[in-house]
Amino acid sequence: xxxxxxxxxxxxxxxxxxxxxxxxxxxxxxxxxxxxxxxxxxxxxxxxxxxxxxxxxxxxxxxxxxxxxxxxxxxxxxxxxxxxxxxxxxxxxxxxxxxxxxxxxxxxxxxxxxxxxxxxxxxxxxxxxxxxxxxxxxxxxxxxxxxxxxxxxxxxxxxxxxxxxxxxxxxxxxxxxxxxxxxxxxxxxxxxxxxxxxxxxxxxxxxxxxxxxxxxxxxxxxxxxxxxxxxxxxxxxxxxxxxxxxxxxxxxxxxxxxxxxxxxxxxxxxxxxxxxxxxxxxxxxxxxxxxxxxxxxxxxxxxxxxxxxxxxxxxxxxxxxxxxxxxxxxxxxxxxxxxxxxxxxxxxxxxxxxxxxxxxxxxxxxxxxxxxxxxxxxxxxxxxxxxxxxxxxxxxxxxxxxxxxxxxxxxxxxxxxxxxxxxxxxxxxxxxxxxxxxxxxxxxxxxxxxxxxxxxxxxxxxxxxxxxxxxxxxxxxxxxxxxxxxxxxxxxxxxxxxxxxxxx
Amino acid sequence: xxxxxxxxxxxxxxxxxxxxxxxxxxxxxxxxxxxxxxxxxxxxxxxxxxxxxxxxxxxxxxxxxxxxxxxxxxxxxxxxxxxxxxxxxxxxxxxxxxxxxxxxxxxxxxxxxxxxxxxxxxxxxxxxxx
Numbered sequence: 058x059x060x061x062x063x064x065x066x067x068x069x070x071x072x073x074x075x076x077x078x079x080x081x082x083x084x085x086x087x088x089x090x091x092x093x094x095x096x097x098x099x100x101x102x103x104x105x106x107x108x109x110x111x112x113x114x115x116x117x118x119x120x121x122x123x124x125x126x127x128x129x130x131x132x133x134x135x136x137x138x139x140x141x142x143x144x145x146x147x148x149x150x151x152x153x154x155x156x157x158x159x160x161x162x163x164x165x166x167x168x169x170x171x172x173x174x175x176x177x178x179x180x181x182x183x184x185x186x187x188x189x190x191x192x193x194x195x196x197x198x199x200x201x202x203x204x205x206x207x208x209x210x211x212x213x214x215x216x217x218x219x220x221x222x223x224x225x226x227x228x229x230x231x232x233x234x235x236x237x238x239x240x241x242x243x244x245x246x247x248x249x250x251x252x253x254x255x256x257x258x259x260x261x262x263x264x265x266x267x268x269x270x271x272x273x274x275x276x277x278x279x280x281x282x283x284x285x286x287x288x289x290x291x292x293x294x295x296x297x298x299x300x301x302x303x304x305x306x307x308x309x310x311x312x313x314x315x316x317x318x319x320x321x322x323x324x325x326x327x328x329x330x331x332x333x334x335x336x337x338x339x340x341x342x343x344x345x346x347x348x349x350x351x352x353x354x355x356x357x358x359x360x361x362x363x364x365x366x367x368x369x370x371x372x373x374x375x376x377x378x379x380x381x382x383x384x385x386x387x388x389x390x391x392x393x394x395x396x397x398x399x400x401x402x403x404x405x406x407x408x409x410x411x412x413x414x415x416x417x418x419x420x421x422x423x424x425x426x427x428x429x430x431x432x433x434x435x436x437x438x439x440x441x442x443x444x445x446x447x448x449x450x451x452x453x454x455x456x457x458x459x460x461x462x463x464x465x466x467x468x469x470x471x472x473x474x475x476x477x478x479x480x481x482x483x484x485x486x487x488x489x490x491x492x493x494x495x496x497x498x499x500x501x502x503x504x505x506x507x508x509x510x511x512x513x514x515x516x517x518x519x520x521x522x523x524x525x526x527x528x529x530x531x532x533x534x535x536x537x538x539x540x541x542x543x544x545x546x547x548x549x550x551x552x553x554x555x556x557x558x559x560x561x
Numbered sequence: 562x563x564x565x566x567x568x569x570x571x572x573x574x575x576x577x578x579x580x581x582x583x584x585x586x587x588x589x590x591x592x593x594x595x596x597x598x599x600x601x602x603x604x605x606x607x608x609x610x611x612x613x614x615x616x617x618x619x620x621x622x623x624x625x626x627x628x629x630x631x632x633x634x635x636x637x638x639x640x641x642x643x644x645x646x647x648x649x650x651x652x653x654x655x656x657x658x659x660x661x662x663x664x665x666x667x668x669x670x671x672x673x674x675x676x677x678x679x680x681x682x683x684x685x686x687x688x689x690x691x
Contacts (some may be wrong), residue, residue: 062690106688116668118595119684128603138653146688269689293688294598356678383678384667388660393573393640398580404676468645468652490649493656 059261062107063270063290063299070290070302072266074100076557077286077304078311079273079322082149084530085313086252087192087547089260091554092311097561099265100304101257102286104272104314105145106293108152108253113243117384120242124153127429131317133496135420135435137489139341141496143315147269148253150315151543155240155361155379156229156249158198159540160189161548164370173336173535174506178516184555185548192547196250197232200225200362205236207358209408212349213378214363216458222376222450224365230543231359238380240360271302276310276326276526283310283326283526306525309557313530313550316499317430320422320532323503323513328522332513336501337420338537341436342413343494344379344389345448346464347455348473353408355380369539373415374447376454381409389493390464391472400472407464410454412447413497415539416440422502434496441487449482466493498542503532518553529553566611567592568629570662572640580676583662586669595661603657610658613651614639620646 064070075097078089085101093099105126114123121128126145132138144150163182170177192198201210210226217224235246247254261267274288285306290299312319320334360380368374381389383404390400420434436444448465455463462473465482468491474481485491505528506512509521512535518527529550531542538545567588576582596604618624618631621642628639644655666672670680 060689060691062688108688112685112687112689114684114686115681116664116684118664118668119686122598123684123686127600130600130602130606137649294686382667383673383676384664385660387574387663387667388656389663391644393642393644393659394575394637395577396641397573398575398577398582402579402676405678 059265060107060267060269063292065299068300070300071305072100073305073307074098074266075306075308076311077102077306078313079286080149080313080315080530081147081252081257081267082144082313082315082530083151083252083543083546084550085149085311086151086256087550088311088313088529088554089265090256091551092558093260093263093265095554095558097308097558099260101260101265101267102271102273102288102304103147103267103269105147105269107147107267107269108243110243110245110247113245115242117242117382120153124243131430131432133420133432133434135433137435137492137494139494139496141317141432141499143317143499147257147267148251151251152243152253153241154543156231156251157361157364157541158193158228158230158544161185161538161545162540165538165545169535173504174508174511175516175535176507181516181552184552185545188548188551189544192544196230196255198228198230200228201234201236201359205234205359206362207236207238207355207380208353209355209378209380210358210362212353212408212458213410213454216454217363217365219457220454222365222454223367224363224376227362227364229359234359236358238356238358238360268302268304273314273322274325276322278326278328278523281523283523286310308561309525309527311527311529311554315530316502316532317422317432319528319530320502321424321430323520324424328520328526330509330513330522332504332511334422334502336504336535337422337432337434338418338500339416339434339496340413340498340537341416341440341494341496342411343444343448343466343492344381344409344411345451345455345466346407346409347458347460348403348462348464349406349408349460352405354405355408356382366540368450369415372446373443373539374450375413375415375540376447376451377411377413379409379411389466391466410451412444412451414440414443414447415537416443436489438487441489444492445482445485448485449479452479452482467491498537500531500534500537500542503528504535505533506535517556518549527553527557562608562611563592565615565629566607569611569614569658570665572628572636573659573662574666575637581671583666585671586665588665591665606654606657607661610654613654614643614658617643617646617651620648620651
């Protein structure tokens, strides 16, 4: 058997492989497939269950229950409590994101050198882009067709053209998008190329193993080298603990358990460099609803089919569409009682577009109650000034596309404002508590750098203290990057795996 | 406690002449399932949100009474105003309560049909066991 799901009992499940990969999301699966194709015996260890498209939920409630880590209940602890979104299932967040593929901008590598002390390695840059070339071919990266766009993305294209936002249809890991609007619950139409549908099964075909429902508890380190990953199976519904497992490694452990979990696993394994948990960064974002005369049906079409990065370097802002199901709009619209019910009558006429901020704020990841991650983070005043600019741009686009009014969700603002009141956004509060924001892209916590005092890993992802542990998820990135990180995570993890094979 | 949660959720999504409210859905079934399935922290958030709602009419309509003892009209005003209170922690607790109530309401087939949206089939809740 090469896939082992939840296992009851006390008899340990034990295997020995060349490489253990903890985490099966973008980083873990990209590393695992590279290692397996290189002839290595690989075991992927995933905390959540393996769900196929027939298992995916339909509702947002089912999405929270079946795909999110702790029902998405992790929030930042700072001036404001903003949700930190991370999935927990085979394929990780690739199952429940919008499958956006953005090549790593070249300036990112140079920023990592100039600002964060990671010596520029042209080999890394070339390897990441070469990996992205290959991944784009293998995972059918393409733009949504007209038929799959849906009303919200169509309006965004119109607003973009009229307001000159410099955007385009998004490149996504999707083969012939069906436009079902179910990206965030998992694509039941089986068009999205989440890694549970391609790389992970291929690892098994190449002789590898997958352990699901198997949260790793620690990496066993002896004489300065990782020997094994140990943990216990956990039932995905009852949370009951099952059999213990031990995955022994002949070569290396790749750690890609997520930005919030990777630092905790290192800590639990007795690896506690000074920089562990530091330099947590993100792209906090917030949405603005536009209300239109005609029906939009934001819940149909590619969930995120349009984006603009025109303002990335000038203002640290990216703009995107994002569909929102009725059951989430129900709490996102302000008010309660009869007023709220009146507002919800307009649901089919709304489109939500977001601004995500290339935030300068840095936070930290530590251990919270129950051993769960504690994320300390507060955006800066400069970040909130970016929010203002981003929200203004989104609002301009809505009105250019023909919106009658917009709903900002900013505390203290009226339910809707019209085109004549758009200037209010220039004076929007510089207090994070005034915003309903989400932290969807996370970075740092086990960052790479040349100086062990200020970093956890070297430029090849190897943990300074235990060089046969490689961090291969966004935790390793020295900073946020101002674009969707999945393609960069996959490119970096591939590069680290290539380097590991070369070392073997 | 369950009755306080139920009453608060019903206040946020009442039936109107145009849309069915939570009272026309299987709210009890939803709450039973949620209580059984949700992690303790999530359930605690909803309980705290309901308590905040129940005890806060003084903040919104200036009446020192429990929300469930108010007239229908006052409850409607309280539900409308409490989500925008200036006290951030209260606002956040109310948001958790309203989010779960909104899920119960927005996924209900009666509501989806009334808005012309397709009802959801049951979430399978299944996974690969081999």
